[in-house]
Amino acid sequence: MARRAALTERSIAEAALALIDAEGIDGLSMRKLADALGSAPMSVYTYFPDRNAVLDAAAQVLYGLVEAPTDESLPPYETVRRIMHAVRAVISAHPKAASLITRYPPRTADALAFVEAGFRSFRRAGISAQDTARAYRALVAYSIGTAEIEVNGYFQAYPVATPAGASLDEPTAGRHLPNVLEIAPALAGQDDAQEFDYGLDLILDGFAHQRDHGSA
Amino acid sequence: MARRAALTERSIAEAALALIDAEGIDGLSMRKLADALGSAPMSVYTYFPDRNAVLDAAAQVLYGLVEAPTDESLPPYETVRRIMHAVRAVISAHPKAASLITRYPPRTADALAFVEAGFRSFRRAGISAQDTARAYRALVAYSIGTAEIEVNGYFQAYPVATPAGASLDEPTAGRHLPNVLEIAPALAGQDDAQEFDYGLDLILDGFAHQRDHGSA
DNA sequence: ACCTGAACACCGTTCAAGT
DNA sequence: ACCTGAACACCGTTCAAGT
Numbered sequence: 361m362a363r364r365a366a367l368t369e370r371s372i373a374e375a376a377l378a379l380i381d382a383e384g385i386d387g388l389s390m391r392k393l394a395d396a397l398g399s400a401p402m403s404v405y406t407y408f409p410d411r412n413a414v415l416d417a418a419a420q421v422l423y424g425l426v427e428a429p430t431d432e433s434l435p436p437y438e439t440v441r442r443i444m445h446a447v448r449a450v451i452s453a454h455p456k457a458a459s460l461i462t463r464y465p466p467r468t469a470d471a472l473a474f475v476e477a478g479f480r481s482f483r484r485a486g487i488s489a490q491d492t493a494r495a496y497r498a499l500v501a502y503s504i505g506t507a508e509i510e511v512n513g514y515f516q517a518y519p520v521a522t523p524a525g526a527s528l529d530e531p532t533a534g535r536h537l538p539n540v541l542e543i544a545p546a547l548a549g550q551d552d553a554q555e556f557d558y559g560l561d562l563i564l565d566g567f568a569h570q571r572d573h574g575s576a
Numbered sequence: 577m578a579r580r581a582a583l584t585e586r587s588i589a590e591a592a593l594a595l596i597d598a599e600g601i602d603g604l605s606m607r608k609l610a611d612a613l614g615s616a617p618m619s620v621y622t623y624f625p626d627r628n629a630v631l632d633a634a635a636q637v638l639y640g641l642v643e644a645p646t647d648e649s650l651p652p653y654e655t656v657r658r659i660m661h662a663v664r665a666v667i668s669a670h671p672k673a674a675s676l677i678t679r680y681p682p683r684t685a686d687a688l689a690f691v692e693a694g695f696r697s698f699r700r701a702g703i704s705a706q707d708t709a710r711a712y713r714a715l716v717a718y719s720i721g722t723a724e725i726e727v728n729g730y731f732q733a734y735p736v737a738t739p740a741g742a743s744l745d746e747p748t749a750g751r752h753l754p755n756v757l758e759i760a761p762a763l764a765g766q767d768d769a770q771e772f773d774y775g776l777d778l779i780l781d782g783f784a785h786q787r788d789h790g791s792a
Numbered sequence: 793a794c795c796t797g798a799a800c801a802c803c804g805t806t807c808a809a810g811t
Numbered sequence: 812a813c814c815t816g817a818a819c820a821c822c823g824t825t826c827a828a829g830t
């Protein structure tokens with residue numbers, strides 16, 4: 361490679377994200393990264409203490425790509441719905457980098473912009489800080505979970521064509537799993553985008569319903 | 577270490593899980609694993625094609641620890657609630673192995689036992705295979721997401737005491753994130769078990785509400 | 793302050809060989 | 812079929828040294 365051009369935190373982080381996009385998170389080595397930047401392997405350590413810090417920085421760059429809605433007049437659940445879609449769009453465009461969001465939360469001002477937009481919308485709608493935090497946690501869990509499911513092809517691995525658990529003791533496995541065998545095709549045939557919205561609506565409708573009818 | 581005793585898939589998988597519990601997933605090397613089993617590094621390759629297959633097997637052992645409710649008279653949502661709690665309990669007991677569930681779905685008969693119990697309960701309650709699959713997907717996403725959040729201390733990393741994103745360009749960061757700063761303490765102070773139930777109820781109540789009032 | 797090359801202590805996996 | 816040791820092509824990071 362060899363590019364030259366004075367290293368910066370940002371240029372390194374962007375090169376790291378590009379490398380992850382191409383070769384996966386495990387495929388990002390400090391040596392390959394330095395090579396892509398036209399530097400010696402140890403140069404990166406001037407800007408980052410270790411590989412982990414480089415991955416964190418790549419995650420911040422990724423979060424910066426999320427487009428938050430600027431229309432302040434939208435109702436809060438619609439704002440959140442758009443933000444969730446924007447996050448999913450970034451992950452779809454960077455599937456090999458997706459797991460970064462599982463390990464590294466948004467931390468820089470740039471990376472937190474979409475979070476700020478969502479919080480602001482909720483607070484302006486009169487939803488308490490406590491309730492906003494609770495909803496946010498559930499939505500983060502759902503984002504991370506769906507991202508991993510989609511990126512890993514989680515339900516493609518389910519026992520459909522391969523009706524039984526290959527070994528690990530049970531040679532006659534699958535025999536006592538009639539419901540798994542019945543439902544597995546429905547799981548394998550799910551549309552990612554459609555199911556994402558389905559689950560998102562479960563959470564948002566549940567949240568709205570719970571706010572109207574008390575409890576918690 | 578050196579233990580002797582003839583290798584089997586199961587003994588290797590159990591030793592792998594023990595090693596992961598002690599040193600984390602990244603800390604599991606084929607060399608250390610063989611050492612713990614009293615064998616030469618390459619012996620494991622007689623039973624597993626590569627390190628990935630060993631991690632998958634360790635995941636199956638972990639799933640096997642989930643205690644599914646045997647009481648068939650329980651209402652379906654209560655059954656699912658108990659299964660979700662049982663999964664969370666196993667993850668809490670094996671925090672360093674938790675991320676295995678993100679990468680390796682249950683596959684063997686033993687590992688799928690709790691899934692079968694949940695599906696069976698839903699189907700007996702007259703919930704369609706399609707709806708069961710949809711609810712399951714949302715619940716898997718939520719399980720994976722909450723497990724990662726809890727295990728990684730996701731919200732501990734939020735900008736509370738450290739009010740701004742350390743570097744990556746923005747030196748004056750945090751200034752335009754009033755809502756993030758307001759809500760961060762509530763996030764850091766959340767109780768994991770309580771919030772897990774809160775989000776779980778959002779999904780289950782949303783599902784029940786949606787089944788009663790049509791749509792989808 | 794920034795960047796470098798050599799070295800250390802590891803990796804997963806291939807291979808050729810043994811029983 | 813099961814197990815082995817040596818070797819290959821990698822790793823992240825420490826160190827001593829340079830500008």
